[in-house]
Amino acid sequence: MRERVFSLETEYAIAFQTQGGNQPPNKELIVKALCQQLEERCGIPGSQFLVNGSKFYYDVGHAEWSLPECRSAYEAVVYDKAADQTLSSIIADAERVLINQGFQGQLLVIKNNVDASGNTYGCHENYLAQRQTQWLGWEDYLWLTKRYLIPFLVTRQVFCGAGRVGFGQKLEEGIGFQLMQRADFIEEVVSSETRKQRAILSLAREHEPLAKGNYRRLHLILADTNMLGWATYLKLGTTGIMLRMLEDMGFREIPHLLDPIQTLRQISRDPSCSVQVPLQDGRQLTAIEIQRIYLEQAKGYFGQHPISADEQQIMQIWEDVLNQLATDPMQLFGKLDWVTKKSLMDRYLQNVGMQWGEVLPGEEVYYKLLQLDIFYHNLCSENNLFYRLLKDKPDTLVTAEEVLIAQSSPPPYTRAWVRGTAIAASRKMGLNVEIDRWDDLKVNNRKVVLPDPLKFFSPELYAILSNSAALPTVTEHSRYNIVIFSSDNNIGQNLANKLVGLGYKQARLQDKPNLEFNIKWNNASNSMIDEIVNIMCQELELDDVQICRRYGEGRNDCIHINLGGLVAPSLPILQRDRYSITIMSPNLDMGESLADELGSINYRTHIVLPEPTSEFSIKWGSATEAVIDEIVSILSKKFALRNTQIKRLQKFNLEDNRIFISLYSPRNGFLQKFLNFGKRIVIV
Missing domain, CATH: 3.30.70 (Alpha-Beta Plaits)
Structure with a gap:
């Protein structure tokens, strides 16, 4: 199955540090203050959903952000970054709300998985997956999923662990550094629980329909929350490849772990990534060696099946990361969270003249390490250690422009687009929109059903919006240069004059158009593109279905228009x-x-x-x-x-x-x- 939905549910730790022994607000009140700010900026009254298709709400002592349905691992990384930046931008305002209510202190929002009291909270992965295959029924396919995924899930922590100081749920097993925050809290190989008996392979949402037909929601709860986009990309992307291979029966024999729970912890407590773990056949392999086996089988699979550009990039990064982990993990500073965090702590210990084995509970150095562990994940701008640490080597997987767009616009090719469009219509046009669930909504009391997460168009919503008020006018034309590719200078110049007359900064002509009418842009608003397309239709007597829209292919503040469809050259097609x-x-x-x-x-x-x-x-x-x-x-x-x-x-x-x-x-x-x-x- 090549078409898949990727998403994350991230539980953020929240705290309000009071001054002078004052009573702090309860967690629900803190989340309410955050929700209030989000509603004002990008939400609607009475709904937990936001204009970019996400959902933010209070969940058992934490703030939880559920990403919209994304069509690729890369897109999910963009929206995960957008969630972090949106939350970071509202913390100060939410803090002022609480201060105005009589509380004195500082609001903290932490994107990690373990608190100082030994409580854990999750980063849950969601994948649209098949319920069964044409060869195997549900139970047999579930058995196969367990057999092939568990060794992969246990060992992938070498690239997606977030790093943690201390061993044991409450640090009762000593001080040291381990790769994974959740390793000491995973107690079962397979389970349907999420708050107790947490499992490597969770079946908690196995009977909760994500979509119609043979689709299901695979809900994984074992992984850490990542700050670095590279680690999130590898976590989601490699798992998506594994699911595709599983659905196509693309695996050969893989190594099976003798004791998956013990192996999970054994690997986590070895930052050198060199510990050998026992297999059922008596052999011993390292986590990197096991990951290489999966990588090589994926290469074989893609030798016989089509591979997308996203999958190609994931495969290359996966191989590069495994090679660097095998030689010197510290090369991956700024790409893997546990490596980046450990580098920070190693430098601190070096500055105080100590090593990991010399740190004792109760010492100042011990508490400083725990503080660094927490502040690495702090989203508050004043104490954002992660961003200060990477200011000279930023997290470069996704661009700032992509993240900015994702804060206010939903993924374009899932049902999140319909949801986000409805919320935007409510905010801009005053429509009465009600959204309580992922799979339906109401606009002006008319129900819009969204059973398929891969469907991004709703005739019902289109009809409602078509009969509503006109779209808002476009501003800031003067920011944008227009480049028009046309073999007919007269037609191209007429269009250029029309656009310059509207206030666009510049419109220049180029030759060598391709075979289609298209418009390419990067950071222009959708309403601006709609305006230009409408002008093209009027000036060139086109129907807008003839104009291909290509988002993300132009340069910043530059819009490319291609009039190649006017030429209709003879195609060099033989035989x-x-x-x-x-x-x-x-x-x-x-x-x-x-x-x-x-x-x-x-x-x-x-x-x-x-x-x-x-x-x-x-x-x-x-x-x-x-x-x-x-x-x-x-x-x-x-x-x-x-x-x-x-x-x-x-x-x-x-x-x-x-x-x-x-x-x-x-x-x-x-x-x-x-x-x-x-x-x-x-x-x-």
Whole structure:
């Protein structure tokens, strides 16, 4: 299963340090003050959901932030960073609210997993996963999941542990440094509990439907909360690859641990990453060696299956990190949390002339180490040790612009987009929006059902917003340069003059357009892009389905417009009959119509009738880009699609002359209504 949802639920520790022995506010009151600030900035009254699709609420003594549904590990990292920055930005205001209520002190929000009293709280991972496969029923597939995932989950702490001072739940087993904060609190191999008998493989949400059909919510609770995006990316990304291999039965034999719980703690207490752990077959391997076995099997799997750009990047980082861990873990300062934290503490011990084995409970150095452990995770700006530590070597996986956008805009390709759009409409247009659940909402008392987390369009919401007030006007045109690629200078110059007349800083012309109408941008608002697209449609007599939108491909404060579709050059396509096209269509009429059109220009076609898919897509091997462009163009015209609605999947075997086309057809028969929907209503 290539299409997956990734998400995190992070429990933040909260405290209010009082002055002069004053009574602090209770935890629920603290979270209420934080919620009040979030509602004012990015929420709506009466709901825990926010404009970027996230959810923030009080949960048993902690503040919990649930990320929106994300389509990749990278996207989840961006939204995790956005959550941290949003919380950090409201702490001072929430503190003032509490002070105005009569409390004197300082508000602390800590993103870690263990407090000074030995209580633990989690960072829970959520993955959209299959409930069973076409070969195995639920129970057999669950057994296979346990068999193949547990050694991986136990040993991945070498790159996703957050680091902790002390051994034992209450530090009763001595002082030292370990890789993982939660290791001493995991007590079972498999369990359905989350607050007691915590397990390596949790089945706590196994019977809680995340989506319809064969989908389920895999809910993992053993991992640490990460401050560094690189560690979060590896944690989610490698686990997503493991799930994909599991669903495709892509594993060969892997090493099975003799005692997974003991091994979890044994690995955690060895920062050298060199301890050998016992296996069921009598061998002993290190955690790095076990991870390498999984890595090599993943390489073999992707030698036979398509791999996305995100998965390629994860595979490369995974291999690089394992190589560096094997030679010198300290090379990974600024990428792995436990390495970065240990480096800080090692320097402190060096400054005071001590080593780890010389630290005794009750000494000043002991308490200083515990304080550094806590303050590494502190989100408060005044005591944000993590950001001060990395000021010369920032967490560079994601960009500041991506994080800024994610604070106010939901992921575009999951149901979070619908949820966030509804909240934005409520804030900007005064619509009555009620959201209490992840899978539905109400707008002006009309219910919008969202059973599928991968669906990012709602005809019901579109109809409501289309009949509502006009979108807000766009401002700050003068920030943006416009670059127009056009082979016809007159047409390009007319469009440039129109845009400059609206106040855009500059509009210059370039030659060499590509084969499509498109617009590319990075940090411009969606309403600004809507405005430009509307002008293009008016000036060039286009329908907006003909204009492909490519977010994230332009430079900051620069918007690229491509008018290549005006040229319609002759495509250099030869020997079409060498390509065999398989059309996967749940609707026979759709499939035959496309097959006839492609056959008329000498492609060899045949049709299969699978279950409906959730997208239009094309996958190919040796075909040239010109061939794919031609087929995409035919699909676009035939089914009234934008190019962005046709997903181009990664090439597979480059010697293969086959082309696979998947057509989308909703069961309810409203295909044309869905496809003729020109653009998503976006309110920012």
